[in-house]
Amino acid sequence: MTEVRIAGLRKSFGGQPALVDVALEAAPGEMITLLGPSGCGKTTTLRCVAGFLAPDGGDILVDGRSILDVPLRRRDFGVVFQNYALFPHMTVTQNVAYGLRVRRIGAAEIASRVAASLAEVGLTGLGDRLPRTLSGGQQQRVALARALVIHPRLLLLDEPLANLDAQLRQEMRALIRAVQRRQGITAFYVTHDQAEAMASSDRVAVMERGRVAQFATPREIYQRPVSRYVAAFTGEASALAVTLRAAHAPDRYTVGLGDAQMEVPGAAGLSPGSRHFLMVRPQAVTFGPSGIPATVREVAFFGATQQGEVELAGQALRFVTDPNERVVAGETVHVTLDPAHAWLMPEAAA
Amino acid sequence: MTVPLRLGAGFVLALIYGFILLPLVVVIASSLTAGELMQFPPQGLSLRWFARFFADEALMQALVLSLRVAAVTTVAVTVIGTMAALAHRALSGWARQWLRTGLLLPLLLPELLTSIGLLFFLYRIGLGKTLIGLQIAHAVVTLPFAFVSIAAALDQLDPALEDASNSLGASGWDTFRHIVLPLVRGGIVTGALFAFVTSFDMFTVSFLLKPIGGNTLPLALFDYLSYDYDPTAAAAAAVSVVLAIAGVVVIEKLVGLRNL
Numbered sequence: 081m082t083e084v085r086i087a088g089l090r091k092s093f094g095g096q097p098a099l100v101d102v103a104l105e106a107a108p109g110e111m112i113t114l115l116g117p118s119g120c121g122k123t124t125t126l127r128c129v130a131g132f133l134a135p136d137g138g139d140i141l142v143d144g145r146s147i148l149d150v151p152l153r154r155r156d157f158g159v160v161f162q163n164y165a166l167f168p169h170m171t172v173t174q175n176v177a178y179g180l181r182v183r184r185i186g187a188a189e190i191a192s193r194v195a196a197s198l199a200e201v202g203l204t205g206l207g208d209r210l211p212r213t214l215s216g217g218q219q220q221r222v223a224l225a226r227a228l229v230i231h232p233r234l235l236l237l238d239e240p241l242a243n244l245d246a247q248l249r250q251e252m253r254a255l256i257r258a259v260q261r262r263q264g265i266t267a268f269y270v271t272h273d274q275a276e277a278m279a280s281s282d283r284v285a286v287m288e289r290g291r292v293a294q295f296a297t298p299r300e301i302y303q304r305p306v307s308r309y310v311a312a313f314t315g316e317a318s319a320l321a322v323t324l325r326a327a328h329a330p331d332r333y334t335v336g337l338g339d340a341q342m343e344v345p346g347a348a349g350l351s352p353g354s355r356h357f358l359m360v361r362p363q364a365v366t367f368g369p370s371g372i373p374a375t376v377r378e379v380a381f382f383g384a385t386q387q388g389e390v391e392l393a394g395q396a397l398r399f400v401t402d403p404n405e406r407v408v409a410g411e412t413v414h415v416t417l418d419p420a421h422a423w424l425m426p427e428a429a430a
Numbered sequence: 431m432t433v434p435l436r437l438g439a440g441f442v443l444a445l446i447y448g449f450i451l452l453p454l455v456v457v458i459a460s461s462l463t464a465g466e467l468m469q470f471p472p473q474g475l476s477l478r479w480f481a482r483f484f485a486d487e488a489l490m491q492a493l494v495l496s497l498r499v500a501a502v503t504t505v506a507v508t509v510i511g512t513m514a515a516l517a518h519r520a521l522s523g524w525a526r527q528w529l530r531t532g533l534l535l536p537l538l539l540p541e542l543l544t545s546i547g548l549l550f551f552l553y554r555i556g557l558g559k560t561l562i563g564l565q566i567a568h569a570v571v572t573l574p575f576a577f578v579s580i581a582a583a584l585d586q587l588d589p590a591l592e593d594a595s596n597s598l599g600a601s602g603w604d605t606f607r608h609i610v611l612p613l614v615r616g617g618i619v620t621g622a623l624f625a626f627v628t629s630f631d632m633f634t635v636s637f638l639l640k641p642i643g644g645n646t647l648p649l650a651l652f653d654y655l656s657y658d659y660d661p662t663a664a665a666a667a668a669v670s671v672v673l674a675i676a677g678v679v680v681i682e683k684l685v686g687l688r689n690l
């Protein structure tokens with residue numbers, strides 16, 4: 081069980097900052113996901129932890145001790161790469177055994193540990209195959225077994241599912257999570273798929289241009305985003321410009337939206353009188369006989385749901401409804417917002 | 431591909447092979463002549479010129495010297511070329527460019543210029559007209575061939591494989607031995623073959639730098655042809671071809687050409 085603390089991590093490439101000030105932590109056995117758009121510094125962070133890159137500043141503490149001086153090969157971290165990085169000239173068994181072989185472990189122990197590892201990822205019987213004869217999902221399983229067999233102190237995964245199709249991705253995501261839980265390994269997981277991040281992590285760090293924009297549980301990130309950036313990256317959300325009329329409790333406010341008023345939750349300590357953004361998830365929107373009038377701009381049928389956009393007080397608002405509800409583009413509807421799926425954000429409207 | 435296109439491609443391929451192999455066929459055929467003159471087609475069949483070649487002491491000594499120099503060159507250049515290619519891979523920016531250009535210089539400069547430069551240099555350090563001097567010269571001139579071939583193979587190697595190996599606890603040597611070497615073996619073998627063949631039939635450099643009293647096979651053949659124009663020279667050339675093929679087979683047995 082390993083505990084990790086990353087503080088003030090900085091890294092530039094040729095004067096271009098890739099990491100500005102990354103702070104993260106992982107409790108023993110926790111799965112931390114780094115989520116963010118392309119180029120925000122997820123891989124760079126992971127490569128600094130793994131030891132492939134030396135950061136320009138900041139520190140990485142593992143169980144209270146800085147690992148920056150520990151050479152890569154002595155860190156005992158299991159790394160799973162996006163393109164698997166299996167050794168093409170070695171069989172599945174040889175690939176998995178490699179980390180034990182270079183540790184000069186006895187042949188009998190290697191054989192039993194490799195067999196156990198292959199069984200764990202469901203590859204028993206494929207040991208003699210070469211990587212190129214395996215499917216993408218099977219190759220990723222080999223990569224996972226190879227990283228786990230050395231009993232790593234930390235598991236680092238960089239977009240391990242990016243090259244798999246949707247069906248397989250779910251299956252592999254569940255497998256990785258199950259193994260990580262069973263063995264109690266602390267893990268860092270990089271992805272830019274928000275569903276993947278939500279479903280299989282204890283905490284999510286949403287990254288933005290070399291910084292951590294928000295670091296919290298998936299629920300908190302989804303329901304109480306600190307900015308429009310985070311809200312947009314964790315799922316569909318509309319941001320409505322509203323006027324803050326009054327504060328009741330420290331985190332409950334009355335806001336004005338067009339002619340209507342409503343009570344919503346929000347970040348603590350916002351000052352009344354100014355304009356703010358109200359983050360509204362599509363499922364907050366219901367149509368009824370009364371409410372704020374709005375015009376349906378578009379609507380599309382998705383089978384399980386019906387989704388679209390209305391124009392409300394001159395602003396776009398995404399909605400999702402039961403597929404059988406009658407919503408017609410161009411018609412006027414009356415909108416009610418469920419405050420439980422809305423959040424007043426500390427970011428002021430420009 | 432349509433049939434005429436396929437026929438056309440086959441024709442071009444046959445032309446290329448014919449162009450390359452024809453001189454070989456002519457030389458080997460004329461070495462088998464029973465007549466007194468080097469001519470094609472041969473007059474009858476006989477191995478007498480081979481017997482003559484193997485009985486000629488000067489040519490035999492030259493053959494042995496050529497083989498020795500080529501063998502030492504191959505080993506030295508393969509090791510140095512591999513290390514240079516690894517350094518080239520590890521470097522970045524201007525240092526990488528300069529290393530590459532420096533190593534390729536012998537390939538870019540006229541051979542005569544390199545030879546004269548080496549002649550001055552070797553005399554200055556006291557190795558003029560010695561076997562070691564000739565050996566050094568061969569290594570310098572063949573190094574670019576080995577380097578280019580090995581560096582190209584290393585370029586194809588996914589750096590993530592080395593990262594993976596290191597993260598699994600392998601030392602630098604383990605990674606080189608178990609991951610890098612097996613995956614670039616093809617490039618190393620090609621480099622070794624280039625070095626061997628280039629050294630074996632190097633003329634200009636050997637001509638200027640040959641040790642006193644020592645001749646390599648190309649030089650000895652040149653001397654021989656200045657006085658005699660009999661098929662012994664063709665026999666010698668045929669033997670060189672057979673030896674080159676033997677060299678390929680030996681290297682293939684030692685390291686394997688399978689992933690070439």
Ligand SMILES: Nc1ncnc2c1ncn2[C@@H]1O[C@H](COP(=O)(O)OP(=O)(O)OP(=O)(O)O)[C@@H](O)[C@H]1O
Pocket residue numbers: 093094097098116117118119120121122123124125272
């Ligand atoms: N070796 C490098 N040399 C130069 N710039 C680099 C290097 N590695 C990363 N960068 C830059 O650093 C920034 C962060 O890159 P990083 O790979 O960490 O992004 P990422 O979040 O992993 O993106 P993606 O989702 O596309 O993988 C990018 O602007 C990238 O161009």
Ligand SMILES: [Mg+2]
Pocket residue numbers: 122123124238
């Ligand atoms: Mg990345």
